[in-house]
Amino acid sequence: MFAVPEGEVEIVEANPERAVIRWTKYGWDERFNELDLALGLRGGCQSGRQTLFEEGLNAVNLNISYKFTKSLAKGDSYCEYVIEFKE
Secondary structure, eight states: OEEETTEEEEEEEEOSSEEEEEEEEOHHHHHHHHTTOOHHHHHHHHHHHHHHHHHHHHHHOTTEEEEEEEOGGGTOSSEEEEEEEOO
16 A cells, blocks of 8 residues: 555556556545535546546557446445556
């Protein structure tokens, strides 16, 4: 696990075919908690991050896919995403 500003990230799996990354603490989620925003209002954050990361990765390498599997904004205990490297 390693720390990022206001967050904690763990690389759960890493090999030539895929990487699984888990955020156990996320800065924006901390702000939402401070403002006591309902989970339903926070769900848009996930779709925005999904699009941002997908487009960013595709700009660098079209042979990469990115998918959220867990989300703090949806009530999970962590955010997790899978990056797969296509041939």
